[in-house]
Amino acid sequence: MSLFEGDKSEQRLPVSLITGFLGSGKTTLLNRLLRHDGMKDSAVIINEYGEVSLDHLLVERVDGEVAVLASGCICCTIRSDLEETLRSLLVKRDRGEIPPFRRILVETTGLADPAPIVQLLLNNPLVSHFLRLDTVVTTVDAVNAPHQLDRQYEAVKQVALADRLLITKSDLVEDISALELRLRRLNPGARTESVSHGKIDPAQLFGAGLIDPELKRIDIERWLNERAFAEPHGDAGHSHHDHHAHHDHGHHDHDASIASFMLAFDEPLDWIEVTRWLGYLRNARGQDLLRVKGILNLRDEPTPIVIHGVHHVFHPPVALGGWPDSDRRSRIVFITRGIARAEVLELWQAVRAAA
Known part of the structure; x- marks a missing residue:
């Protein structure tokens, strides 16, 4: 249950x-x-x-x-x-x-x-x-x-x-x-x-x-599958790259600091580790954590769990009735200001090592 x-x-x-x-x-x-x-x-x-x-x-x-x-x-x-x-x-x-x-x-x-x-x-x-x-x-x-x-x-x-x-x-x-x-x-x-x-x-x-509620599907599918930088399957530490708003000529630093990236995890995750990781992120960099959406495959959970947050505030996690497709990976999309993918991944690895 x-x-x-x-x-x-x-x-x-x-x-x-x-x-x-x-x-x-x-x-x-x-x-x-x-x-x-x-x-x-x-x-x-x-x-x-x-x-x-x-x-x-x-x-x-x-x-x-x-x-x-x-x-x-x-x-x-x-x-x-x-x-x-x-x-x-x-x-x-x-x-x-x-x-x-x-x-x-x-x-x-x-x-x-x-x-x-x-x-x-x-x-x-x-x-x-x-x-x-x-x-x-x-x-x-x-x-x-x-x-x-x-x-x-x-x-x-x-x-x-x-x-x-x-x-x-x-x-x-x-x-x-x-x-x-x-x-x-x-x-x-x-x-x-x-x-x-x-x-x-x-x-x-x-x-x-x-x-x-009508289609019984999660909007995260659009975020993950229609992204301009969608990538093939792979481990979170290797094959999924960040997509930065690069500083084009004539553009202000505002959008040069905005980054959007996805982390994907092949193996089921531990919810305690995930909450510690996101908690550290919110406490340390909440103002720069513009938006987070994800679908998680958690240990001991029969169905996927959806997370959604803006800055320091996150919606209570929601259990779906089933997976929307055959992909069982955990996938989390981040839109950040001045937070690089490497920084988020490094924090995740630190949480895992301390567990």
Whole structure:
């Protein structure tokens, strides 16, 4: 019998985060999304100081904070903190004070670091018991992104933490291939595509959460199997190389310090050793541990265990019902700032030697 929590994702509402630097098209995207029939049962949370108001879509006020949009979606603003806003929405829904909703979209300000919101959804018991992190969507302005990525670390962080990268305003730029390459180097695990005026099918955008409750599969498959630097089977210490955001000519040190790499282990791992290893990493370099996702084959565990963390905060490990494919290796993806693959591997070897 597994010591870990099973997949209860279907019991929790998905929360998707829409982030991106100032003027990159977040609100345009949100407005487009909310016009889709399949998004009518959504709740939308926008920052009080959002770049563009959604007022033109309002139909009626439910109370002082919540409004119903023309699409039928619920909309409110963050007036105190996000945790309180989320809990308030859930309470009002359960009391029948506002129409029911099946998903939540959160739009951040252009200067926001998305990590605290991701952490809140991963491991705050007052929130994560009812809600689950689905997808982090980052809009990238094709015109201004090269300059923003050079000068603003927030823009780099928004890209590095994303599950989906949407390039906007590409019609205003002759060639976006250099930007696409730069985004792949910053975050090879994210799906990247160009969108025009926010036109995208929501079914293609969301559903990148830790575990997809409908398909009963883990999103780590995309992270591991669709990576630009996927490698053949092999021992963790030898055949899996890191993929750095190399310092190209004209690029700022921001993305030169971002690295993305995968470690794979052929033999089953000891959970105590894994927790010590990740604990040391979080304590020593948590601020630079941007995102971690992994599927683990643990000794004495009949099914795979999924881990997911951002900075110091990790989601409680989840036991899946079975392996998604024939590959039984443990595989962990790291996106870091200033932490090399060799450093992470050296710490793992030290933990193993001390056991």
